[in-house]
Amino acid sequence: MPTTSSETASSKTADSPPRLEVSGLTVTFGGLTALDDVSFTVADGETVALIGPNGAGKTTVFNAVCGLVRTRRGEIRVGGVPAPSSTTGLLGAGVSRTLQGLGLFEHLTVLENVLVPLTSVGTSTGTSTDAAQEVLGTLGLSDLAAVPAGTLPYPERKRVALARALVTRPRLLLLDEPAGGLGATDIDQLAQTVRTVSGGGCAVLLVEHHVDFVMDVADRVVVLDFGHVIACGTPDEVRRDPAVEEAYLGVPVSTSGSGISTSSATGAPGREESA
Amino acid sequence: MERLVFLLSTGLARGAVLALFALSLVIVYRAARAVNFAQAAMAIVPVYVAFAVTSASGSYWLGLASALVVGALLGAVVERWLLRLVPQDNPLPGIIVAIGLVMVLQAGLAIAFGPDHRPVHAPFSQRPFEIAGVGVLSPYDLFVLVVAAVVMGSLAILFNRTSVGLQLRAAAFAPETSRLLGVRVPRMVTLGWMLSIATAALAALLLVPTGLGLDPHAADVLFVNAFAAAVIGGLDSPVGALVAGLVVGVLASLVTGYASAATAPLAVLALLTVVLLVRPHGLFAAREARTA
Structure with a gap:
């Protein structure tokens, strides 16, 4: 199902700019580089998930798109034009988001x-x-x-x-951990809603810990680790990517240093958080 | 019995004015999380304008309309060009600025119009109707009650049934979230001040004919009682302001009638003390404080 909608969407929008285009995005906090040269796009009708261990920079990407953090280098374009920095500008550009902590x-x-x-x-x-x-x-x-x-x-x-x-x-929907704290039934319902929304032509970018939900709902997955994009592709491609296995899924690779596998094990998929 | 009926009915009319004044405090408190200590002075400036307009034109209604307009403008000016410049991280600078504003406005009025009482005539008779030989409300009291009811009804509709009202309520309780959803929060704060001071000006205009007359301090006692009423009702509750305003009005009227006028403020303060001891957040305060 998601594959079909992405194919129709990408053929439809082949000649128009992607709904969201992040190119060369670099964000630093003091001396810490939170994001380093991050690039990806989200087309109309496409669902893209940002995943990665805690501290990989997922939320920073999200905040940069929303104009909440100052970018050091790189560009964020919405519908082919530079993303507005004001809240009202973003709303006018058809960008909508859920807030961390819901903010009801x-x-x-x-x-x-x-x-x-x-x-x-x-x-x-x-x-x-x-x-x-x-x-x-x-x-x-x-x-x-x-x-x-x-x-x-x-x-x-x-x-x-x-x-x-x-x-x-919205034409671009930003979802901050939509599945967090939900049970299986609610997650199924949420996936259905996301499919309906993207089926209607809306571009969806979501930040999520819940790997099963991401693999179910996303057309493409962008994997971040230490502020770098280490993989980008369909859920299947990403799942098979050895770099992702090493960095995110916490599978120790025999040739690599033990430091990485230890640190990635602590940032393993957020099953505890979503339970 | 006759006396009780009379005191109750005039108490209701005074209470309606108090409730309006308390409601004005509540509107600003909800919009800006600040008690407007300059309210009495800010309310009396538009009354002077109304007085001038009425004497020039001969129309009470033109004066009333100008009081509302000038009150709204004064609220906007004070919020935009004075209070917005004051540090917001703790309430003290705002309170000091408000007290300073009271001095400037009242001294300015005294310089411009003189410090004396000016007699103000009510647009309707203040002689009570008699029902079965018992004096009850005067036509002017009735007018006050009707105006207060209309204003409160309009404000209730504005806050609960309109898009602007929803923005006002959202911005009041979660300004940061509202901003992220596109609500122009600073504009809502300004609008809150405009509604508040226009309401306060109307209350002061209704009060003046029942007191000694118009002078720069004519609304000072009203402010003290209305502040007590607003706190009794719960500072962010419009319903609380209405109920507590009427209760305080009736209480003050009864104590004035059966004891003495000097005892009335003590009775109000005693009620305030009891309420604060039993329910520190007031009788009708929302259960939870606002979020970020």
Whole structure:
């Protein structure tokens, strides 16, 4: 399924620029190089996952795309033009994101939470409510529309955060660990939603620890380690890549130094975190 | 019994003004997490303008409209060009600036218009209606109650049923998240101040004919009681401001009637003390504090 949608999308957008294009991105924090010459693209209708051990720089890429960290070198283009640095500019460019820690308005209802991103674009209240109700319906949240978001259990709160990101009908959706903290049923449902969204032509970039979910949902996987892209390709290609096995999947390679395998073992796939 | 009915009904009318003034404090507190200690002075400036407009034009309603407009403008100016320049990391600089603003505004009014009381006529009779021989509300009291109800209803609709209201509420409780979702938070803070001072100006305008008249300090006691009411209700609760405003108004009226006018402020402070001891966050405060 994901393969088909990526093929149609890439043939469709062959002559137009990718929705997101990151080229030569370098970010330093003081003396520490968090990202070094990172390049990748996300086409319309494509789902790309950023994976890598803790501290590999996944979240930094995400923050750089959102304009939250200063880049030292390199360029980020959205829809062929340099990415806007302001929040409103990003929203105007069709970029939507979920926030780390969800960032729900606890005291507002589920419906109101989903309405907030629409207030700044100036759609009429009636149209906004219709759009919000539609997204809530898609995510199975209709019955909870009038409930204060702060009272919901965690999986529902995550769905509200996703609904809030989807309600503006983004062309580029950035998801920060969407599967984290979810059980198997919720993850299946989330994968279904991501497929539907990318099937509609939206480019999806997600940062995720949950390897099974990534392999299930992503068209391409970008593997980061110590700020470098060490692999990029389809889930199958990446899974077979020896460099990935060594650095990320924690399989010790006999010829390499033990230091690397020890450190990568500590950063092994986040099963504990997602349990 | 007759006396009780009279005191209750006038207490309600005074309470409605108090509730409006307390609501004004709540609006600013929600928007900027600050208690506006300059509220009394900021509210009385537009009343002077209304007074001037009414004497020049002969229309009370034109004066009332100008008080609302000038109040909103004053709120915007003070927030944008004064309070925004004050460090926000702790509340003390803002409070000191507000106290300074009170002195500047009240001294400025005294210089411009003189420090004396100016008699202000109510647009309606202040002689109470009599029902079965018992004096109850005056037509002016009724007018005050209706205006207060209309303003509170409009504010409730604005905050709960409109896009701007949703942005105001979102920005008040989680400014950083709101900003990331595209809400123009600084604009919302300014708008909160405009709504607040316009409401306070209206409350002061309604109060002035029932007191000694218009002078630069005419709203000072109103502020003290409204502050008590806002804290009793819970500083971020509009419903709390309404209920506590009416309760404080009725309490002050009853104590004034049965004991003495001098005892009323003590009764209000006693109520405030009891509420703070039992429910330190006020009667209607939201359960949780705001997030980042």
